Structures are given as C-alpha cells and as structure tokens.
Amino acid sequence: xxxxxxxxxxxxxxxxxxxxxxxxxxxxxxxxxxxxxxxxxxxxxxxxxxxxxxxxxxxxxxxxxxxxxxxxxxxxxxxxxxxxxxxxxxxxxxx
Numbered sequence: 001x002x003x004x005x006x007x008x009x010x011x012x013x014x015x016x017x018x019x020x021x022x023x024x025x026x027x028x029x030x031x032x033x034x035x036x037x038x039x040x041x042x043x044x045x046x047x048x049x050x051x052x053x054x055x056x057x058x059x060x061x062x063x064x065x066x067x068x069x070x071x072x073x074x075x076x077x078x079x080x081x082x083x084x085x086x087x088x089x090x091x092x093x094x095x
Contacts, residue, residue, distance in 0.1 A: 004063050011060040024068050032061070 012022050018039070020031045041051045050058065 004067070007060045008064050008067060011057070011064055014057070022064070036061070 015022050015032065015035065018035055020028065020035050022028050022032060040054055043049045043051050
C-alpha cells in the first residue's frame, strides 16, 4: 500500500511539473489524457508501442485510476491503443 501511495504521489509531481493538477475531477482526468496524448513517445523499434520508459508512468496512472475508481465507485479505465497508421500511440482514458 505504501508503494502505491508513493507511486501515485510521484505521478502527481510529474504531472504538476507539466502543468496538470491531478485532483480526480473530470477536468483533471481530461488534462491527464491530453498531456499523455501530447507527450507519449513511440518506441523507435515498435512505433505502435510507447517507449519503455513510459510503462512506469502508465502503470502509475493505472494505480491512480484504480484508486480513484475504488474510492468513487466510478468505472474508469486506461487503454494504450495501437492505431492503424504506424508511428503513433493513441492513449485514451475511458470513463
């Protein structure tokens, strides 16, 4: 549990440094999605997948979303989708 809380706090610091204040509101989730879509980098060896460094961030977002979902009773989800056109990752937060 302590590791989860530490990872979520690290995610909030990362997002705050990028102009996103993560507070569980619809607006902050939209800002998270917008940030992820604009900053997520594709893997040069597999353009349909994110660079390996992003998997930790995606994992932290998943923990945050799970925690938010658990506390609010909402049904949220995170999907990293492979688009048909090569060279881009498409990330969506599903509410």
